[in-house]
Amino acid sequence: xxxxxxxxxxxxxxxDSPAIGREREREAFDRAxxxxxxxxxxxxxxxxxxxxxxxLQRLWSMxxxxxxxxxxxxxxxxxxxxxxxxxxxxxxxxQILRGDASGFEPLxxxxxLIRDGLR
Numbered sequence: 357x358x359x360x361x362x363x364x365x366x367x368x369x370x371x372d373s374p375a376i377g378r379e380r381e382r383e384a385f386d387r388a389x390x391x392x393x394x395x396x397x398x399x400x401x402x403x404x405x406x407x408x409x410x411x412l413q414r415l416w417s418m419x420x421x422x423x424x425x426x427x428x429x430x431x432x433x434x435x436x437x438x439x440x441x442x443x444x445x446x447x448x449x450x451q452i453l454r455g456d457a458s459g460f461e462p463l464x465x466x467x468x469l470i471r472d473g474l475r
Contacts, residue, residue, distance in 0.1 A: 378474045385471035388412045392460040392467070409449035412463065416442040441466065
């Protein structure tokens with residue numbers, strides 16, 4: 357549903373002004389957080405959990421690719437920290453899918469902090 361078209365839109369966003377780019381990133385985090393909250397409900401289906409983790413992993417994969425780009429204007433230490441957070445997000449969501457972790461609460465919390473920092 358979000359695959360290639362979302363990736364293409366994200367790449368186009370990087371060419372926009374920083375304010376527009378941050379707004380679009382906030383929207384993507386809003387979507388990820390919304391999906392995770394729905395998937396965290398006791399009655400959530402496996403399909404909904406997969407949709408939430410899949411969206412989150414695609415989002416962070418694109419962010420990590422951008423953060424790893426030498427042309428990224430963020431300070432190197434901040435980029436490294438965000439990449440580490442992204443890798444943790446991907447690992448934690450894998451654990452949820454495998455049944456090794458229960459609940460999206462830590463992911464919701466961290467991604468909400470990141471989203472709020474984009475303001």
